[in-house]
Amino acid sequence: MTSLYESLILKLANVVELATQDQGAFTPQAKQALVRSTKDFKDSVREAHQYARTLPGGELSVEEQDEVIDMLEKLKERKRRQLAEFAEKVSTISSSQQDTSLKMEVDSTASTPA
Numbered sequence: 001m002t003s004l005y006e007s008l009i010l011k012l013a014n015v016v017e018l019a020t021q022d023q024g025a026f027t028p029q030a031k032q033a034l035v036r037s038t039k040d041f042k043d044s045v046r047e048a049h050q051y052a053r054t055l056p057g058g059e060l061s062v063e064e065q066d067e068v069i070d071m072l073e074k075l076k077e078r079k080r081r082q083l084a085e086f087a088e089k090v091s092t093i094s095s096s097q098q099d100t101s102l103k104m105e106v107d108s109t110a111s112t113p114a
Contacts, residue, residue, distance in 0.1 A: 004048055011041040 018034040026034070052058050057065060 004044065004051065008041070008044055008048060011037070011044055015041050 015034070015037045018030065018037050021030065057068070060068065
């Protein structure tokens, strides 16, 4: 679909060029070329508009899209905080388990007869 939007500029430039040619009075061929070019541009704009409308969220207004973006940013931040809390708990648990295993090793070494 990117090519559709890129082609709009070229088609508009073509319409402008045909409309501003210095030919004095338009010849029938020049008029036909302008009509064809204008129709092609309008059809492409209509197609691009239809494509944009079928995109997910394309029916939302700019304000509604901003609200959705804000809500998603808040959700992302909350998930980051939860992940940080979880990582801290895991780190605390794993470091306390390491301390316990070290104590066991020292105790078992100390109680083994030589």
